[in-house]
Amino acid sequence: MDPVIVVGAGPAGLALSLALARHAVPSVVLDSTDGVPAARAARTCLLRPDTAAVLPALPGLRWRSWRTRRRAQPVERIDLPPEQAPLHIEQHALERTLRGALADEKLARIVTGSHVDLLEQDAEGVTAHTRGPSGTWWRGSYAVGCDGARSTVRKLLGVRFPGRTSVERHAVAALRVRLPWEEGTYDADGRRGDADVGSALLHRDPDGAPGEVTARPLADERWRLDWLLPPRGDLVTPEEMLERVAETLAIWSEESVSSAAPARSGSAGGRGPGSGPQEPAPRGGVGPYELVDTGVHTVHQRLARHWRVQRVFLAGDAAHLTGALGVQSVDEGLRDAANLAWKLALAWHHGHGAAADTLLDSYESERRGAVAARLRAVDQTLPVVRRGGGLRALLPGGGARSHLGLLTDGHLGRGLLGAPPTYARTPLTSPRLNAETVSVGTAPGAPVSDVPVTAADGSRGALHEWLGGPGGELLVLLVAPGTGVWDSKHWLTAGMMPELASAVAELPLRATLLVAESYPEAAAHTVLAIRADGHLAAAFPAGRPHALRACAEAVRGGAHT
Known part of the structure; x- marks a missing residue:
């Protein structure tokens, strides 16, 4: 099958190609530049901990605290534990790190000096043409436009880009x-x-x-x-x-x-x-x-009308422009890449049809919905923060402090301006699971906590280390107190583990079984099904392989009755 064509070699395009390689999907990145990111110390980005966790080790700096001051008076200090500390990094350093990681991936290829000027689609794939002395044609299974605010891909698709x-x-x-x-x-x-x-x-x-x-x-x-x-x-x-x-x-x-x-x-x-x-x-x-x-x-606010047109998708600045009030534009683009990569991988590996269409459509419904909500929050907050009007009387804590708190949210990943999105109304769920699920400290569709885990081979680490491709398209986490003190060879053959391991092996997608001593607000012997982008699909009691399979079917776009 043909590779995925990624147009644009900014953070979103490079991260998408890297994630696809980790999902065993080949890709070619068509880069219109010479491949050397311009070093600009004043052009930086702030990454949330869960976003940075699925990327290679980055040479940035994590903040210890955030302080707010009004005139000469300190107002607030917020201490940031490591699991909540954002990573501040120059964008060129981020891009160079991603390029270095892609150089080691056999399934990824970056072609510099390749400006796309034509895009065609048919039932089997996408054809792109890059201009040059002789011109080059590229054939792909899918294509993703990550080519920035002036996206050629978006213009070739005829997708409007309204905003302010x-x-x-x-x-x-x-x-x-x-x-x-x-x-x-x-x-x-x-x-x-x-x-x-x-x-x-x-x-x-x-x-x-x-x-x-x-x-x-x-x-x-x-x-x-x-x-x-x-x-x-x-x-x-x-x-x-x-x-x-x-x-x-x-x-x-x-x-x-x-x-x-x-x-x-x-x-x-x-x-x-x-x-x-x-x-x-x-x-x-x-x-x-x-x-x-x-x-x-200069910050603009724009949102593409559509993020999917048949086999072509938009991501990053090609799909949205954000950044006002501390909203983190690059972080949003990396979330696009994480959301789309595993869905493209499932469609690439397992064929097409209604389930694949539902799965791929969910990218636009989830990510466009999340960014639209972020932009609405900015529109509602700007009059309050900048002009002191609108909802000022409704804000808790008094006008001045509330303004500083709102300005802080986008930078620290809190509230409507900064918190990671929850895909509560995703189409990738099944009503049949409602009677089977249980509540844990993470709502369905929300990012999971980064708890210590142990894999079936005995390797240990943090849950987020298995996201982004290494763990497959689904992680199955069993909460089993006591397993941390025993070698995996002892508990793998005890209790419910053989049945659960067999159920995971028979799922219709690539999945990894992990075990944790505990998970926030989860009872012992609870199973969490976690998508490759780190969002919770469902939680249910162990010993219900039918529920796990129904969840996996829903995650891959099927079984919605």
Whole structure:
């Protein structure tokens, strides 16, 4: 069977190709660039823990805490345990890591300098043409347009892309600097020594400087600072950018030094590019800085009318544009890839028909529905946060604190602006299971908790390590207290394990049996059926192989009566 054609080599396209390879599906990535991602320190992305868990090890930085400040007053500090800490990484570093992982996959191929200009479909597959001196034709079983906001694939399909432009605009600067609230250890020169921790800050002063700014730590002692600008306005000149940096650092330095030693005044101690070296500022102040990169980031909100047209799909920025109020655009695109990969794999391996159509249609209904809900939440929140009107009186905790809380949600993956989606109304379920299911700490359709697990071969790890292809299209998790202290060869042949192992082996899709000592709010001997994208399909008591099979049939698009 022909490979899947992936058009575009951004994070979504590369992650999709990698996930397909792990599901034993070949793919070819048609990359219109030269294959070398441009290094831009001011272009970063924030990944949720469950999103990052299914990717190769990434060279980013996980935050230890998030602080909010209104004017000169601290409002809140949120400590982030490792399982809840987002990963902040430069986009070019993410892309290079994914390209490196794909280089080791025999089923994946990236073809640079390949700009698609024609796309045709028939009952058996997709044909794409890439322009060049002689032109090249590519044949695939399916095609996925991951080619960005100006997607050629979307235009060739004739899919509309309605929405709003310039919803938000930010001036962005990447600095190498020591900020006064940094955590961890420092060397004699004032450099941060503990490279895997950091504390981000949201500072809001609606009536003065710095206005609204976020400071988010990166690896290698760098920070990304974002200042909110009017949605439409003049260009930000280099001189204006330097003024913003100096003014903001001066405010933070003055506040921190005054707090640390009220009798002593302080200054920013900053320096622009090309200035001479300076002595580090006092420990309470801001150290000298190096301006690494700058830019202006304009946020648009758009949503493609359709994400599937027969054998061609859209994902990432080709399908949606997000990013206002801290909503994480790249993270959403990676969720698209995780949702689509295992569904394409099932259709690729097991043929076509009504079940395959239901399965592939569920990609649009689940992911487009989730992104549409995110965009609606942004539309409802923007008037409250930016203009202080609308629903302000209904927000808990008072206006100022509520505004900061709403701005925090998108960055930390909470609430309607940031929490992982729950596919509660997915078509991949069966009414026949309703009487069989039991409740656990995860709602059906929601992402599962990353608990310690043991596989049948005795290997141990975290549940998320089996997602994204290594565990197949379905994970079957048995909650069995006590198994953690015994070698798997003892409990594999005891109790209900032989029957369950046999039932898993006979499922109509590739599945892996795992065992956990416990799972949040799950009784002993509960079985959880988990999709390859980490969302719970169903939970039911062990000893019911018919329920497990019905669940598997529903997950692959069949058995809906």
